[in-house]
Amino acid sequence: MGRRGRKRQLKLEDEYWCPNHPGHRHAQPARRPLKARGDILGIIVFTRNDNKTPFTTDDLALAEELAARAALSLDNARQYTREREAAVALQRKLLAADPDGR
Incomplete structure (x- = not known):
């Protein structure tokens, strides 16, 4: 079986430096x-x-901080979306169960 369709799992132990490409x-x-x-x-x-x-080491420390903040923002947005969808679904369910039909 080939590698087609498989996702590569990134491990935190992976090296985070990319090789330089000639001519760049x-x-x-x-x-x-x-x-x-x-x-x-x-x-x-x-x-x-x-x-x-x-x-520099300071540049990489700043990169780590920016990455952590960006990840937190993305995670907060995902959590907000999940909670909002759950609230909307609950509201629809409660409205559908309204005995007066309003």
Whole structure:
């Protein structure tokens, strides 16, 4: 069986540095996972154009902070959507059960 249809599972132990591609005019990009509540929601990539200076430790710390905040925002939006859908479904169910037919 081939790899078709399979998703690659990102592990937190994975290396988050991308290799530089020849001919690109930017520094080596840094990737960070968007992780919230134990789930990886995606990946954020930081690059520098026209600047080959490598990312510093401070840059990477900032990238981690931005990734954590973005992941929290995404998770909050997903939670809000789930709760809103549950509330709307409950309201519809209660309205449908109204004996007066209003």
